[in-house]
Amino acid sequence: MTGVVTRPVLIAAALCAMARPGPAQDTRPEATTLTGDTSYGCLVCHADKRRAFVQGIHSEWGIRCHDCHGGNPESLEIGPAHAGVFVGVPDKQQTVEICSSCHADPDQMRQYGLPADQFAELKTSRHGQLLESGNQDAPTCSDCHDPHTTLPSSDARSATFPTNIPDTCGRCHTDAEMMAPYGLGTDQLEEFRYSTHGRAIYDDGNFAAPSCIGCHGSHAALPPDVGEIANVCGRCHIDVRHALAAGPHGGSQEAGNIILGCTSCHTNHGTETVASDSIAETCTSCHQDGSPALKIGEQIQEGVIRAEHQMESAREAINELALAGRQTSDARFRYRNALTEFRQIARVQHSLDPELLTDIELKVSSITKGIESEAEVAHEERWEHRLLLIPLWFFALSIATLAYFRLRRV
Amino acid sequence: MRQRLTAWFGQARDTLKRTADPGLLGALRVFGLLYGKIDRSIPIDESLRKSWSRRLPANVTWKHAFGGIAYFLFMILVVSGVLLTFYYRPSVEEAYPSIQFIVSEAPFGWLLRDMHVWAASLIVIALLAHMARILFAGAYKSPRETSWFVGIALFAVVVFFGVTGYLLPWDQWAYWATAEFTSGLERIPLFGGLIAMFLRGDRIVSSATLSRFFALHVIVLPWLAFGLISLHFVIVRGHGIAGSEQAPKGEGTPFYPNHLMRLVVISVFLIAAVGTLAAVFPRPVGDPATPFYAPEELVSTWVMVDVTIALLHFFGPLGILVALILIAALALIPLFDRKPETDLRSRPAVTLLGVILFGGFILAWAIGHRLSVSIDSGTVPQEMLEERALPPIPPPIIDSETGASGAGGAVAEEVVE
Numbered sequence: 001m002t003g004v005v006t007r008p009v010l011i012a013a014a015l016c017a018m019a020r021p022g023p024a025q026d027t028r029p030e031a032t033t034l035t036g037d038t039s040y041g042c043l044v045c046h047a048d049k050r051r052a053f054v055q056g057i058h059s060e061w062g063i064r065c066h067d068c069h070g071g072n073p074e075s076l077e078i079g080p081a082h083a084g085v086f087v088g089v090p091d092k093q094q095t096v097e098i099c100s101s102c103h104a105d106p107d108q109m110r111q112y113g114l115p116a117d118q119f120a121e122l123k124t125s126r127h128g129q130l131l132e133s134g135n136q137d138a139p140t141c142s143d144c145h146d147p148h149t150t151l152p153s154s155d156a157r158s159a160t161f162p163t164n165i166p167d168t169c170g171r172c173h174t175d176a177e178m179m180a181p182y183g184l185g186t187d188q189l190e191e192f193r194y195s196t197h198g199r200a201i202y203d204d205g206n207f208a209a210p211s212c213i214g215c216h217g218s219h220a221a222l223p224p225d226v227g228e229i230a231n232v233c234g235r236c237h238i239d240v241r242h243a244l245a246a247g248p249h250g251g252s253q254e255a256g257n258i259i260l261g262c263t264s265c266h267t268n269h270g271t272e273t274v275a276s277d278s279i280a281e282t283c284t285s286c287h288q289d290g291s292p293a294l295k296i297g298e299q300i301q302e303g304v305i306r307a308e309h310q311m312e313s314a315r316e317a318i319n320e321l322a323l324a325g326r327q328t329s330d331a332r333f334r335y336r337n338a339l340t341e342f343r344q345i346a347r348v349q350h351s352l353d354p355e356l357l358t359d360i361e362l363k364v365s366s367i368t369k370g371i372e373s374e375a376e377v378a379h380e381e382r383w384e385h386r387l388l389l390i391p392l393w394f395f396a397l398s399i400a401t402l403a404y405f406r407l408r409r410v
Numbered sequence: 411m412r413q414r415l416t417a418w419f420g421q422a423r424d425t426l427k428r429t430a431d432p433g434l435l436g437a438l439r440v441f442g443l444l445y446g447k448i449d450r451s452i453p454i455d456e457s458l459r460k461s462w463s464r465r466l467p468a469n470v471t472w473k474h475a476f477g478g479i480a481y482f483l484f485m486i487l488v489v490s491g492v493l494l495t496f497y498y499r500p501s502v503e504e505a506y507p508s509i510q511f512i513v514s515e516a517p518f519g520w521l522l523r524d525m526h527v528w529a530a531s532l533i534v535i536a537l538l539a540h541m542a543r544i545l546f547a548g549a550y551k552s553p554r555e556t557s558w559f560v561g562i563a564l565f566a567v568v569v570f571f572g573v574t575g576y577l578l579p580w581d582q583w584a585y586w587a588t589a590e591f592t593s594g595l596e597r598i599p600l601f602g603g604l605i606a607m608f609l610r611g612d613r614i615v616s617s618a619t620l621s622r623f624f625a626l627h628v629i630v631l632p633w634l635a636f637g638l639i640s641l642h643f644v645i646v647r648g649h650g651i652a653g654s655e656q657a658p659k660g661e662g663t664p665f666y667p668n669h670l671m672r673l674v675v676i677s678v679f680l681i682a683a684v685g686t687l688a689a690v691f692p693r694p695v696g697d698p699a700t701p702f703y704a705p706e707e708l709v710s711t712w713v714m715v716d717v718t719i720a721l722l723h724f725f726g727p728l729g730i731l732v733a734l735i736l737i738a739a740l741a742l743i744p745l746f747d748r749k750p751e752t753d754l755r756s757r758p759a760v761t762l763l764g765v766i767l768f769g770g771f772i773l774a775w776a777i778g779h780r781l782s783v784s785i786d787s788g789t790v791p792q793e794m795l796e797e798r799a800l801p802p803i804p805p806p807i808i809d810s811e812t813g814a815s816g817a818g819g820a821v822a823e824e825v826v827e
Contacts, residue, residue: 325513325520325695378514385520385689389682396682403671410667 041073041081042066049148056150068098092131092140096122099141121219137178144168163201165211166192191269210236229261243351276304299354304345307364311342314368317375324378331371338367462666470651470669475676476540482677483533486684490526491628498578500624502617505580506698513695524688530572531713532684537565542768545760548752549652555744557645562741564638567631572712574627577620583709585699586785589615597727614701708783713775720778736767
């Protein structure tokens with residue numbers, strides 16, 4: 001995925017390097033001169049662009065204005081400075097050509113360890129096809145990558161940083177007017193934000209979770225075909241893909257009765273988890289009431305709910321032990337084992353085999369019962385502590401009685 | 411040799427004969443022959459008999475027992491506290507596990523620890539009841555002002571005992587209550603920051619604070635308390651109980667058995683009550699302390715924390731300030747109320763102050779115990795947490811002339827090279 005994420009940056013990196021023989025000849029000391037060299041003609045008028053440019057990685061590697069825009073930077077007058085091979089502000093098509101002049105050249109990219117296939121990928125994408133047809137809605141390199149402050153995707157300021165990618169795509173894909181001619185919806189970003197994947201990225205900072213490009217690709221961006229969905233999801237959810245293929249739903253695919261892969265039960269951008277008490281209900285969207293398939297769904301639902309209750313009971317038992325001042329490290333370790341088994345349910349339930357589910361449920365149960373029994377022992381001990389009150393009060397009342405009789409004698 | 415044995419047996423026979431004497435002191439002689447020998451040179455029996463036969467005024471009743479109750483609770487705290495220190499380890503790494511060990515593994519550790527916790531709350535209530543009786547009876551008036559001031563100092567010591575002991579379990583509730591307390595101290599003008607820094611030994615509650623609180627709790631405060639208690643008893647004994655001036659000499663009731671038997675009854679019931687509270691309502695243990703996040707709810711396990719929570723909830727920091735001013739006024743009452751009248755109607759201001767303080771305390775305790783409190787972990791500066799998460803490498807100490815490194819040598823040598 002990292003490679004996919006970094007590719008857009010590389011296209012942008014090419015943007016400013018078209019006219020040069022190759023950035024390999026540039027060195028860092030040269031780059032530093034740009035920031036302070038007042039004799040560099042472009043800076044006379046375009047000082048604001050310099051401020052943005054010096055923050056980017058192209059500046060770091062010695063690429064300068066005229067490498068992309070042409071012209072003569074040695075001249076301090078507008079006319080001669082813009083004479084010769086001068087591009088000025090490139091249009092969308094020119095932008096791709098400028099960037100790819102370096103970024104599609106493996107000989108130039110090799111030294112940076114960067115791929116050189118972005119341009120080839122772009123041509124296969126819907127974006128690239130529209131761009132080639134002269135469509136002005138189609139994005140070019142600089143629509144996703146800042147042309148002047150060109151940053152690697154590992155930089156949190158970059159538009160291609162994992163948490164920024166949905167917003168970058170959303171710039172166009174939330175624009176209803178722009179999307180209308182292509183028959184595309186504009187709610188993907190909102191759905192994604194609160195999806196399992198979105199929460200993982202935004203709330204947990206888990207950049208292994210996919211953003212838009214994880215499923216659609218970046219430069220070769222296209223929605224997956226119906227038959228490809230299970231493969232796309234299965235790139236990360238490997239176990240689930242295998243379980244699904246081994247079960248009746250996998251068989252139905254082979255027989256040509258293709259269900260819509262993962263999106264039959266989960267939505268594509270929302271990617272919500274089917275709640276344990278909604279499993280059977282989800283089955284009814286395809287299977288009729290009373291059908292054997294639905295009964296399997298109900299069995300799975302019951303098994304998952306039972307396992308969830310067992311995990312909940314174990315959590316409560318650990319809390320109870322902790323509150324009672326018991327050492328809980330062993331119980332917590334066993335709970336983690338139970339959790340490892342419990343998480344297998346997510347895989348196994350896709351195989352639609354109740355027996356496999358029962359096996360896991362038994363494993364979860366045997367561990368959680370052990371934790372619960374430990375809490376019960378602690379609870380019983382607390383009751384035993386209260387038995388001490390019998391001799392204590394017997395002693396107190398006896399002394400008090402003796403004292404009372406002694407006082408009566410006075 | 412024979413003569414010495416004969417003499418020794420003679421003494422033993424004499425001691426045993428005296429042991430058979432009627433009376434409570436006779437029981438002490440079962441401890442053996444040694445006691446008899448000591449008693450012959452130091453007349454313990456005689457002095458005790460003299461002391462116990464001392465007569466107290468007839469108006470001394472059960473309501474005078476609160477001071478004795480507080481003293482007995484202090485004894486419970488001392489005994490249980492000493493036994494707890496056998497197992498408790500005052501370090502950040504070991505404090506929490508040692509509490510877990512005391513509660514779940516050590517024989518009767520649960521009982522000692524919960525009796526200690528409950529006695530810490532009950533002693534505050536007993537002291538306040540004792541102070542209320544003194545205040546409303548006007549027993550703080552001349553010549554007993556010093557006794558009142560020493561009593562107030564003792565109350566402060568007991569409260570500080572609780573404050574320092576509260577941190578020792580080193581769970582989240584203890585940690586964050588202490589963090590709130592010390593950051594509250596910082597708000598006191600002029601010396602607040604200095605006092606907070608002295609108590610914490612650090613910018614946040616840390617291992618330095620735990621060490622300081624433990625030292626104060628088990629070394630400094632016990633000595634202070636024993637000193638003040640002795641002084642209090644000496645003064646009380648010197649002046650006698652208030653009201654005894656009016657009683658004719660030779661009248662009243664003897665200390666033994668009338669009052670001592672009452673104290674015995676109160677003591678055994680007190681032990682039973684504290685034991686019952688310990689067994690039925692054990693103090694729960696929170697999660698291990700961490701400065702990185704506050705607990706979802708701050709569970710209070712001490713009466714003064716309940717009262718503070720209620721004051722902060724209803725009146726904010728101003729409530730604490732007003733309460734402190736009222737307590738200061740209470741402490742200084744003997745300086746202002748110098749008339750000999752003890753009738754409450756002739757002392758309306760004192761009566762009002764007493765009702766507000768003692769009634770307010772009970773009310774705040776009852777309400778504070780039911781309030782749910784969450785705290786903002788922002789009292790711990792973020793940069794401090796970052797420092798603690800990644801401890802900085804100590805700066806190299808380099809001799810400015812030779813360039814030779816001292817402590818932190820390896821780093822220093824690299825720098826020099």
